[in-house]
Amino acid sequence: xxxxxxxxxxxxxxxxxxxxxxxxxxxxxxxxxxxxxxxxxxxxxxxxxxxxxxxxxxxxxxxxxxxxxxxxxxxxxxxxxxxxxxxxxxxxxxxxxxxxxxxxxxxxxxxxxxxxxxxxxxxxxxxxxxxxxxxx
Numbered sequence: 001x002x003x004x005x006x007x008x009x010x011x012x013x014x015x016x017x018x019x020x021x022x023x024x025x026x027x028x029x030x031x032x033x034x035x036x037x038x039x040x041x042x043x044x045x046x047x048x049x050x051x052x053x054x055x056x057x058x059x060x061x062x063x064x065x066x067x068x069x070x071x072x073x074x075x076x077x078x079x080x081x082x083x084x085x086x087x088x089x090x091x092x093x094x095x096x097x098x099x100x101x102x103x104x105x106x107x108x109x110x111x112x113x114x115x116x117x118x119x120x121x122x123x124x125x126x127x128x129x130x131x132x133x134x135x136x
Contacts, residue, residue: 012113026082104121
């Protein structure tokens with residue numbers, strides 16, 4: 001098993017609105033797709049053995065909710081920038097950027113559909129300063 005999770009779905013009531021929200025906040029492009037008759041907007045991801053994939057999904061059997069499982073999406077290397085765009089994009093900041101030690105930084109937001117979603121920025125490894133070349 002490569003990952004404990006290999007796919008996630010975030011239920012939405014308005015796929016266009018939710019797609020615009022995540023595209024603005026995360027500065028990404030979501031790919032529109034249909035699975036059977038279900039419209040989706042797929043988050044960018046790499047090969048399955050290297051990444052977890054997921055989508056926004058418009059399905060009458062699923063409802064957006066602030067209760068339940070929290071999915072943490074990657075904010076890349078700019079979680080503060082992502083959080084700063086949440087309100088303008090129509091969401092709410094539920095927990096500001098918080099330092100969680102070695103794993104990096106997290107924040108909780110509520111999207112335009114009412115889902116509470118986490119954002120995560122991994123802490124970059126510290127690199128030792130390269131010593132100056134010796135004088136000759």
